[in-house]
Amino acid sequence: MKQFFHGKIENWSDWGCVFQSIPAFDGLIREIFRREALPCSGISNLTPGTNAVFRVGDYVIKIFFPMESGLDPLPDFQNEAAVCGRLADLDVPMPRLVAQGEIQDSYHFYYLISEYFRGQEAGNFLSTASREQKLDFIQQLQRLLQLLNRPADGLIAPVDLLDRAVNNPRLDKLPSSLAKEMRQRARSLLLSPRVLVHGDLTGENLLVDRNGRLAVIDCADACLAPSWYELAPLVIELFRCDAELLRAFSEGNPLPFLKQTLDSLCLHDFGASLLLELQKREKIKFTHLEEVEKFLLGRVS
Structure with a gap:
């Protein structure tokens, strides 16, 4: 089976070394965008946080740390997806959430994709x-x-x-x-x-x-x-x-x-x-x- 993510994650320190790496995430991002039927071009870094966040053309993708980092990503993923949906319903000004999902590769990743806000x-x-x-x-x-x-x-x-x-x-x-x-x-x-x-x-x-x-x-x-x-x-x-x-x-x-x-x-x-x-x-x-x-x-x- 083809692997799209190129990196090793066995603990939180490993995640800290790889979560901003475009070469590590390039193939995974392109596969996610293919599955979501979204155009994928120009992957670039954004301000680092806890998760892997990249600009991809007119979109932003957030890929959550996997279980192998030592923490469970599911609560954070579910929490953010639910809150983004509620804020959209309340007309809070924010980039529109375009897609959310999970992908099984060398690790199990959850992700959110939103529109890129130009500012x-x-x-x-x-x-x-x-x-x-x-x-x-x-x-x-x-x-x-x-x-x-x-x-x-x-x-x-x-x-x-x-x-x-x-x-x-x-x-x-x-x-x-x-x-x-x-x-x-x-x-x-x-x-x-x-x-x-x-x-x-x-x-x-x-x-x-x-x-x-x-x-x-x-x-x-x-x-x-x-x-x-x-x-x-x-x-x-x-x-x-x-x-x-x-x-x-x-x-x-x-x-x-x-x-x-x-x-x-x-x-x-x-x-x-x-x-x-x-x-x-x-x-x-x-x-x-x-x-x-x-x-x-x-x-x-």
């Missing part, structure tokens, strides 16, 4: 945006969140948010005093009502076309959570704590916004990683939540 990553756009462009971006983002953050019981498997937050191994990279306070705050949070959240609204997962129109991509981290769960990646990574963006988004109510941002950092799966990123970028060190609060308050007020 730039929001992080790059905001780094040079004028004040007017930033305000328009915020207004679009708020409308997008109003569409997205709606009840969706039964759409995807529920996650034990509190258990994941309290036992998150990423907290071990923070000072013990800060990690302890984040666990304590997470235990005190009211986690209802829960709505559908994207969960990873970063500068890479929001795109802006040449007319300034916004679109969201990559729903792999979507879950059912309080709407404020969105704030941690949004504030730290998308906005990069930019004062104009924070003030526009908080709409003159900095204290409730700040409280929910801290709540999000303590509950979010990547809250600790975002704080480490912020410390490195700003050349500061946090040992207590009060210091994080003071820093953010200085930006938003």
Whole structure:
């Protein structure tokens, strides 16, 4: 039997070495597009994430890590496919999902194919945006969140948010005093009502076309959570704590916004990683939540 994928995957390290390799995936991608009756040309890399993502002409294909990597890809595949379908029904601006499926080759791969959105990553756009462009971006983002953050019981498997937050191994990279306070705050949070959240609204997962129109991509981290769960990646990574963006988004109510941002950092799966990123970028060190609060308050007020 002909093999279309050319690479070896026996663990997560192997996947990390091969998941951006066009030579490894070229034959597999062409076979998938043949089966889906889609034109296949010009395979190129896109911003790397967890899965193998490539641009193929007017399309984007995401190929999920196989079982041999050490993780089960099926929950992530089912989760993202279901969320993409729901967001399309809600008219959330995003590239249209064209095909989804699985292929048995040397490994069992799941895949999603969507239209390619012609635009730039929001992080790059905001780094040079004028004040007017930033305000328009915020207004679009708020409308997008109003569409997205709606009840969706039964759409995807529920996650034990509190258990994941309290036992998150990423907290071990923070000072013990800060990690302890984040666990304590997470235990005190009211986690209802829960709505559908994207969960990873970063500068890479929001795109802006040449007319300034916004679109969201990559729903792999979507879950059912309080709407404020969105704030941690949004504030730290998308906005990069930019004062104009924070003030526009908080709409003159900095204290409730700040409280929910801290709540999000303590509950979010990547809250600790975002704080480490912020410390490195700003050349500061946090040992207590009060210091994080003071820093953010200085930006938003």
